Amino acid sequence: MKMTTSLNRSLWVFHFNSGSCNGCDIEIVATLTPRYDPERFGVKLVGSPRHADVLLVTGPVTNQMADRLRLVYAQMPGPKLVMVVGTCGQSGGVFSTSYNLAGPIDQIIPVDVYVPGCAPRPEAIIQGVVTAIAKLERLQGDGEA
Amino acid sequence: MIGTLTTGFGVWNPLVWLCVIAVALLFSWIIWRCGESDYDEDTEQTASYLSGNAEPAKGAVHVRAGNMYWGFTAALKSYYDKLIPLHSGIVNDYVSWFLIGVVVLFVAVILL
Ligand code: SF4
Numbered sequence: 523m524k525m526t527t528s529l530n531r532s533l534w535v536f537h538f539n540s541g542s543c544n545g546c547d548i549e550i551v552a553t554l555t556p557r558y559d560p561e562r563f564g565v566k567l568v569g570s571p572r573h574a575d576v577l578l579v580t581g582p583v584t585n586q587m588a589d590r591l592r593l594v595y596a597q598m599p600g601p602k603l604v605m606v607v608g609t610c611g612q613s614g615g616v617f618s619t620s621y622n623l624a625g626p627i628d629q630i631i632p633v634d635v636y637v638p639g640c641a642p643r644p645e646a647i648i649q650g651v652v653t654a655i656a657k658l659e660r661l662q663g664d665g666e667a
Numbered sequence: 668m669i670g671t672l673t674t675g676f677g678v679w680n681p682l683v684w685l686c687v688i689a690v691a692l693l694f695s696w697i698i699w700r701c702g703e704s705d706y707d708e709d710t711e712q713t714a715s716y717l718s719g720n721a722e723p724a725k726g727a728v729h730v731r732a733g734n735m736y737w738g739f740t741a742a743l744k745s746y747y748d749k750l751i752p753l754h755s756g757i758v759n760d761y762v763s764w765f766l767i768g769v770v771v772l773f774v775a776v777i778l779l
Pocket residue numbers: 542543544545546547580581582607608609610611615616639640641642
């Protein structure tokens with residue numbers, strides 16, 4: 523039960539680093555600064571996947587992180603989306619030939635939104651969030667809650 | 668006794684307390700109802716979140732009372748290293764240690 527329907531558009535995001543070089547993570551922090559201020563739309567990072575609507579994953583998935591990524595995804599309540607930020611998560615990027623790779627991310631868990639770039643600019647990340655909001659509303663409309 | 672007890676320090680009435688508890692329970696229930704209801708029971712969604720790590724068995728994370736004086740045993744490690752092997756669990760050994768102790772004590776008392 524939601525207290526008011528006005529909270530429906532708030533998107534709470536859980537950030538998961540599955541082995542990135544930290545470049546994408548720095549851009550995510552830049553996105554959260556007052557210059558872009560996504561919190562005015564209710565978009566904020568949360569500390570637990572159990573409170574999140576979106577799982578934001580950066581980096582290719584290393585062998586060590588694959589099971590943890592599956593578990594974190596399983597712990598999110600529905601409806602949920604997965605957003606990949608950075609080329610690494612889409613194809614492995616500069617790490618694609620590494621011996622220690624279980625990814626890319628869509629080989630581990632289903633992905634809904636891709637934000638390409640190495641690293642993507644904050645504007646691109648915000649565009650990805652907007653796409654995620656539209657898809658989440660569609661899922662809620664379909665009753666996949 | 669349902670009556671009100673008045674002392675020099677305050678007032679006690681069980682009915683008032685029952686009302687307070689009922690109101691507190693009502694508020695708790697309202698807050699609980701406002702929570703996230705999309706969890707699937709008996710899945711990972713209701714399991715503890717431990718940064719993506721699987722939850723260890725309860726016995727594996729048990730903090731024993733001995734952990735409280737860990738520093739003490741660490742500081743006296745050389746003493747325990749020698750003492751623990753002597754605790755063989757065989758009564759004959761303990762009786763032997765006892766007899767040796769008594770003999771040493773006896774000799775010491777006679778000589779001094
Ligand atoms: S996409 Fe580029 S910036 Fe992002 S984690 Fe990979 S290498 Fe780093």
